[in-house]
Structure formats: structure tokens, C-alpha cells
Amino acid sequence: MGALNDGEITRGGVRIPALNAGPRTCLDIRQIGLTFSSGQKSVTALEDISLQVAENEFAVIVGPSGCGKSSLLYLTAGLLEPTSGEIRVNDKRIDGPGADRGMVFQAYTLFPWLNVRDNVEYGLKRRRLPAAQRQEIVEYYLREVGLERFADAWPRQLSGGMMQRVAIARALANDPDILLMDEPFGALDSQTRLSMQQLLLNVWGHNSKTVLFVTHDIDEAILLADRIYVMSGRPGVISRTLEVHLPRPRTSEIVMEKHFLDIKREILGILHHDDT
Amino acid sequence: MAHASLWQRCLTPRATIPKTLTWSAGIGVWLVVIALWALVTYSGLVRSIFLPTPTAVLSAAVSMIGDGSLWKDIWSSAQVVLYGFLLSSAIAIPLGILMGSFRLAQAFLDPLVNFMRYLPVTAFVPLFILWIGIGIEQRVTVIFFGIFFQQLVMIADISRGVSQDLINASYTLGAKRRDVVTHVLFPACLPGVIDMMRVTMGWAWTFVVVAELVAANSGLGYISLKAMRGFQVDVIFLSIGLIGLLGLVTDQFFRLLRKRLTSWAL
Numbered sequence: 251m252g253a254l255n256d257g258e259i260t261r262g263g264v265r266i267p268a269l270n271a272g273p274r275t276c277l278d279i280r281q282i283g284l285t286f287s288s289g290q291k292s293v294t295a296l297e298d299i300s301l302q303v304a305e306n307e308f309a310v311i312v313g314p315s316g317c318g319k320s321s322l323l324y325l326t327a328g329l330l331e332p333t334s335g336e337i338r339v340n341d342k343r344i345d346g347p348g349a350d351r352g353m354v355f356q357a358y359t360l361f362p363w364l365n366v367r368d369n370v371e372y373g374l375k376r377r378r379l380p381a382a383q384r385q386e387i388v389e390y391y392l393r394e395v396g397l398e399r400f401a402d403a404w405p406r407q408l409s410g411g412m413m414q415r416v417a418i419a420r421a422l423a424n425d426p427d428i429l430l431m432d433e434p435f436g437a438l439d440s441q442t443r444l445s446m447q448q449l450l451l452n453v454w455g456h457n458s459k460t461v462l463f464v465t466h467d468i469d470e471a472i473l474l475a476d477r478i479y480v481m482s483g484r485p486g487v488i489s490r491t492l493e494v495h496l497p498r499p500r501t502s503e504i505v506m507e508k509h510f511l512d513i514k515r516e517i518l519g520i521l522h523h524d525d526t
Numbered sequence: 527m528a529h530a531s532l533w534q535r536c537l538t539p540r541a542t543i544p545k546t547l548t549w550s551a552g553i554g555v556w557l558v559v560i561a562l563w564a565l566v567t568y569s570g571l572v573r574s575i576f577l578p579t580p581t582a583v584l585s586a587a588v589s590m591i592g593d594g595s596l597w598k599d600i601w602s603s604a605q606v607v608l609y610g611f612l613l614s615s616a617i618a619i620p621l622g623i624l625m626g627s628f629r630l631a632q633a634f635l636d637p638l639v640n641f642m643r644y645l646p647v648t649a650f651v652p653l654f655i656l657w658i659g660i661g662i663e664q665r666v667t668v669i670f671f672g673i674f675f676q677q678l679v680m681i682a683d684i685s686r687g688v689s690q691d692l693i694n695a696s697y698t699l700g701a702k703r704r705d706v707v708t709h710v711l712f713p714a715c716l717p718g719v720i721d722m723m724r725v726t727m728g729w730a731w732t733f734v735v736v737a738e739l740v741a742a743n744s745g746l747g748y749i750s751l752k753a754m755r756g757f758q759v760d761v762i763f764l765s766i767g768l769i770g771l772l773g774l775v776t777d778q779f780f781r782l783l784r785k786r787l788t789s790w791a792l
Contacts, residue, residue, distance in 0.1 A: 329694050349700025359695035363713040363790045373699035376709075404790045417695075424699055 318486025610669025622681025
């Protein structure tokens with residue numbers, strides 16, 4: 251087994267979370283490697299990646315396109331299998347996809363044959379929750395993303411931003427241990443993008459949740475994150491880990507603050523250094 | 527283009543026109559066809575042994591409705607189409623979805639299906655008569671073999687086209703493999719399946735006539751053949767017209783079904 255996490259002690263070889271010893275580790279990615287091979291050729295997408303996300307932490311992976319950051323998210327979701335290493339969520343080794351790891355995708359993935367309400371209810375139905383409880387949860391999360399008036403609309407009637415709001419509500423309604431977000435605002439225009447970032451911060455503020463968010467947008471990363479993992483590509487490795495100590499609640503105003511600019515400069519330095 | 531005159535709208539590519547005009551144009555085309563038909567027949571331009579007059583076809587219809595034989599023949603053909611079509615669809619739809627989604631099912635079925643679907647079903651008719659005889663079962667078999675393999679390939683394509691993102695999203699929401707089939711693949715395929723049924727229903731009507739021309743003692747294809755022997759061109763026209771009309775009705779049915787069941791897709 252790998253190194254001991256912060257806030258854990260062993261007693262007789264059994265790992266037990268320590269009392270009063272800081273936040274628990276929710277996601278533990280250990281020495282993950284991912285190699286795609288077809289015939290004679292093989293491409294190493296990820297090499298020896300390790301990272302931890304603490305419970306209720308907002309972690310962001312930022313990196314250029316093609317660096318393998320989305321693959322890392324798919325591995326965590328269980329939609330891809332690693333070539334080496336292992337991923338643990340709440341100390342359970344993951345083996346395939348499951349409702350404990352919710353995901354919001356870059357592409358629009360609402361089920362077009364279900365209206366907004368039924369989309370949010372989808373996971374709850376698969377888990378066979380009683381109808382009254384399902385309705386209560388659906389209503390709560392639709393209110394959280396400000397779409398209660400659109401409960402009966404078809405996905406094709408919604409704008410891109412609204413569809414991603416439903417996707418966020420759908421993932422959160424399932425109450426996953428961790429929410430994985432794969433450039434969820436990547437396809438949106440910059441105005442919508444700003445308001446979606448704010449909405450996500452608000453929702454995350456009301457509902458304590460562990461988040462692993464992937465983006466190539468440095469401003470977005472700093473605005474959202476408690477901790478940033480900077481990735482560089484081919485093969486994908488984690489170049490640096492940065493902590494963001496900007497106070498919350500945050501608004502897009504923070505882009506003018508010195509701490510924000512310092513972090514931004516540092517990330518740009520790392521990514522620029524990789525290019526040359 | 528908002529202020530363009532109606533005439534200009536009609537001459538502008540893709541410009542919309544008023545509903546009433548759409549309807550009138552649709553009726554108008556039939557009036558033109560019937561008028562031309564009447565013109566060349568009543569004037570004696572074309573001899574009635576080749577092309578019957580509208581009144582001759584109508585009176586053939588009246589007399590055949592009178593002795594009840596027309597209903598019997600319509601029902602006989604429609605029954606064969608319906609049985610063959612439903613049987614084929616009932617097997618091809620689930621099997622095609624599996625074939626498009628499970629690699630093993632595809633590997634197993636592809637070589638056979640792609641061989642079978644290039645064989646013209648007409649080549650099998652003598653064999654079917656030897657095996658099954660000349661009853662309704664034989665005609666149903668002709669339709670089944672005529673459309674089954676085509677349906678299978680079309681549905682496999684439809685299910686292969688279902689977005690992997692939807693399947694992934696479903697897994698991350700806690701769906702099991704069985705849920706992915708019933709709660710993602712089936713509903714996602716539905717619009718395509720209904721469109722496919724609309725198309726293959728037309729083919730079923732083609733094959734029923736072929737089957738009836740060879741071996742039958744009732745049905746619209748059969749009365750055409752019998753009419754040919756008696757030089758009753760009016761009956762042949764009546765039979766062709768009725769097949770067209772029945773095709774139009776089933777087509778509208780599938781259009782309505784598509785609208786009703788998959789209003790989410792449009």
C-alpha cells in the first residue's frame with residue numbers, strides 16, 4: 251500500500267481515520283499509468299499520477315488540451331481502466347462506474363427523451379428510492395440551479411447553459427461521494443460561462459461536496475479551486491500542486507486581486523516552460 | 527424577407543408559405559392528374575383497352591364492393607402485409623439493437639446477415655412454395671424474408687449511432703448494464719425505429735404483390751393477375767390505386783405514431 255494519508259493512523263495494520271486530525275481523504279489516486287495500445291504502437295497518456303482530494307475540497311486539474319486530464323477523470327469515474335496503479339474513493343478501490351462518483355460531461359448528455367424533471371430523477375429511479383423522496387430531492391436541486399419553472403421542458407428546448415445546469419442538478423441529486431466535472435462550461439459563451447461558474451460556487455457553498463474539476467481555463471481554475479493540480483502533457487504528469495487561499499464566497503471580482511494574479515503567473519510559467 | 531409578397535415567397539428557396547396554400551397545392555396535384563387522365567381517355571386519345579376511363583374504374587369498384595369481393599381481397603393482402611411486417615419487426619428490432627450494441631452479437635450475425643440481405647427474396651419464392659405450399663403462410667414468409675434482414679441492418683446502424691456520452695452519463699448515475707439497454711438504448715433508438723418501420727412497410731406492400739402474382743387465390747395482386755387474363759384494365763388500375771391508398775394510410779399512421787411517441791425528438 252502507498253504512503254499514509256494525512257489525518258490517518260494505523261492500529262494493528264488497519265487504517266482508521268484519526269479524530270480531530272484534519273479533513274479525511276475522499277479521493278486517492280495512486281501512481282496511475284494509462285497506456286493506449288493498438289497493434290505495435292502504444293501511446294502513454296498518463297504516467298505515475300498521484301493526487302488526493304480531501305472531503306468537501308474543490309480540486310481543479312488545469313492543463314493544455316491533450317494532456318490527459320480528461321482521461322484521469324474518466325479513470326476516476328470508472329469509464330476507463332488504468333494500465334497501472336489504483337484509485338480509491340473513501341478508501342474503497344474503484345472497479346467500474348458507480349453512483350458514488352457523479353459526473354458532468356463537456357458534451358450535453360441530458361437524455362433527450364426525458365423532460366428536465368425526469369432527467370434529474372434518472373439516478374434516483376435506478377437506485378429505487380421511494381417516489382415521495384425522489385420528488386423532494388428533484389425539486390430541491392431544480393431550485394438550486396434555478397430551473398424549477400422548466401421542470402416539464404424537453405432538453406431540446408433549453409439553452410446550452412441551462413442543459414449544463416440540469417446536468418449538475420442530475421449529478422448532485424444522486425448525492426455522490428465526489429462530483430467529477432469534465433470542462434462542463436467549455437462549450438458555453440463567455441457570459442454564460444461566468445454566470446455558470448458563480449452558480450456552481452453558490453451550489454457548492456450550500457451543499458458540502460467533494461469536487462474534482464477539469465479545465466484548460468486558468469482563470470476558471472483559480473476562481474473555483476481550493477487546490478490546483480497543474481498538468482502537462484505527452485505523457486501526462488502533474489507538474490505542480492498549488493493551494494488557493496482566496497477567501498470565500500468568491501465572485502469574478504477576485505481576478506483583480508494580487509494573490510489571484512500571483513497564482514496565475516505561476517501557472518502560466520509552468521505551462522509556458524513546458525511548451526519550450 | 528418579412529415583407530416579401532406571397533409570389534416572391536414562393537420563388538425564394540426555403541421560404542415558408544401559408545398552410546392553406548400547402549393544402550391546396552397537395553389537392554391540386556391530384557386534380558391535375560385526374561384531369562389529364564380524363565382528357566386522354568374520354569377524348570379517345572388512348573384506347574380504353576390500355577387505359578380505362580375514371581368512370582370505368584369507379585364502376586368496377588362499385589360492382590366489386592357490391593358483391594363483397596373487394597373487401598375480401600383488400601383484407602387478404604393487408605393481413606399478409608400485417609403478419610409478415612409485425613413478425614419481422616418483432617424479431618428484428620430487439621435483435622438489431624443487440625447487434626448494434628454488443629460486439630459478439632455483431633461478429634456472430636454480420637457475416638450471415640450481409641450474405642442474406644443481398645439475396646433477392648423473389649429467388650426464394652419457388653422454394654417457399656415447395657416447402658410451405660401456396661397458403662397464406664407462404665406469402666407471409668415471402669414478406670418476412672423480404673424485409674427482415676434489411677430491418678436488422680438498419681436497426682443495428684441506428685443503435686450503433688446512439689451517443690456513447692449518453693451511455694457513460696447513465697453509468698455514472700448508477701445504471702447497470704441492463705439499465706443501459708432498457709433505459710438508454712431502447713428509448714434512444716425509438717425515433718429511428720419508427721422511421722425504419724415507415725420505410726420497410728412500403729417494401730412489404732411490394733413483396734405482397736409479388737407473392738400474390740405467383741401463388742394466391744385472393745388479394746389485390748391476385749385480382750390484378752386475373753384481370754390481366756380477362757383484359758380488365760379497369761380492375762388492374764383499381765388494384766394499383768388501392769395499394770397506393772393503403773400505403774398512404776399506413777404512412778400517415780407511422781407519421782402520427784412518430785409525432786405522438788417521440789415528440790421529444792422532432
